Amino acid sequence: MLDALPSRALISFRGVRKIYGVGEATVHALGGVDLDIEAGSFVAIMGASGSGKSTAMNIIGCLDRPSQGRFAFNGVDVTHIENDARALLRRNYLGFVFQGFNLLSRTTAAENVEMPLIYRGAKRAERRALAEQALNAVGLLGRENHVPSELSGGQQQRVAIARAIVTDPLVLLADEPTGNLDSQRSHDIMKLLRELNRERGITVIMVTHEEDMAAYATRRIVFADGMIAKDTVGAR
């Protein structure tokens, strides 16, 4: 039996290290990080490239596992679980939003949003209804049958957010969600994320370079050289 982690936090790192490569060429992407993220928070993760923030995000997103240390999700140690178990964790509790939107081309907005539900084995009618709700929540009702190439960048990112929240996840992971958008649309997307965080209680964890986007978060964690350099709490 694994030792109980000392934290009741939603996400918990204890001495997490991530080492790539072998011998002389080893890179310490994370150098023993301790971190707790409470449910319901809106966290901005910042840092220069190579600072370890992406690695931390990948571990939080159950896409990668630590080389050393322990990682607990919702109070359960998931450091060593199998690939399929991690996939189920992503499916049931996590939503992903990417910088490049990552929608399937030549596939309508509604179908993109329905995709995670297909893997859950949801029935067609149920999928339709949930996808419509999610698209409504991101302000895209009426665009269900548009394909990505017919939508603006902001709208595409809204579709991606709808896809991430359609399964009603605990955590929304956003990797530079406004990186490909202009200022006005960036603020719209941030307001949407803040709304989802406040009204639905979804924990939002976002990687960003931009100060004014990070300002929407209630907590700001800055990575440098594989360690947390700064951790400040407080909304704007």
Add this chain to the structure above:
Amino acid sequence: MLWESVKLALRTVQRNVLRSILTLLGIVIGVASVIALVTIGQGATDKVTSDLSKLGSNILLVRPGGGALGPPGGNDSRSFTERDVNDLRDIPGIRAMSGSARSTKTVIFEGSGQSVEVTGAEPGYFETLDWAFTAGGPFSDSDNRGGETHCVVGQTVVNNIIRRDPAVGETIRVDGVPCEVVGVLAVKGNSAFGQDQDLTVIMPLRTFQRRVAGNTRISVITISVATPQDIQDVQAAVADSLRDTRKLPPNVPDDFTVRDMTEMAQALSSTTAVMTGLLGAVAAVSLLVGGIGIMNIMLVSVAERTREIGIRLAIGALGGQVLTQFLVEAIVLCLIGGLIGATLGAAIAFAGSTALGIPFSFDAGVAVLAVAFSGLIGVVFGYFPARRAASLDPIEALRHE
């Protein structure tokens, strides 16, 4: 989930129509050739079987010349004499028999004429071969002994040369010899080699020998055995009797051949089966090549869609679900190829059967089997690419441009 995979696969195929068609060509050709070959082969077998059964049942054909399946009646072979034939008549188990000789001669009636295969035979000939008459009847034994100029004609002779109804009672000229028509044979149609079996004139053997051929040679002895169980005994007895009459010393091989037509039917069927098998092997190679094509295109597809796979894995697709998706895609691709191939094969077989004048004996079971087999090819050759897709690292896949 499975249905979603099928829909997705169909959409992918639809998006890459040209590529899909080119990929499928191997499978299409493989399945089409299997179905065309099996169908035509079966049709040919049916045709041969029915032709041989038209010849009559339990028939032994005795021809001069040794050797198993060589050309009958070679130049150096000794033809049969009337004595050879007569000595066979007492063998038990024979239902009917007849010695015969044939030659192609011009048959003329009232100015119109044509080359016709003219046969000289004994009255037992018709019974031996179960030949029926539509008008009149066979010539008699006394006609034969007396060398009467009577004859029996096929329907084509009536249609092309005599052109008169009734034909019985008319007199035709066979190689200049006037011959009274006493019977018209029932229609038999074309032989296995496309020969019109109704373009025939049959006259008493003696009449033929004296008036038409100018010699006493007998080239074939046709024997009908009463019961199938006796065929081998009769065959042996016929050989013994002929050796005896022809005074062959024990160390000299037979200078004649006694052939069982049932045996020949089996030989022909097995020849057809061997041919079908060989061509089937060629088709199998084509299917194998088609399968490799499928594997290749699936690998390309996995590489192209690495990012898509990454997205799917990130949002919670299990490895098994990604595997299923790509496997289904390969299977759907192959099944489409199989269906196109089956349709094409049936069309080719239909055209071929019509051209060759054999029955179109399409076997739905074979078609279903061939299509199912192409699906199996999808499973076999789609597995490796699908496995590769399923085992992609989502982080790497998402980074893929």
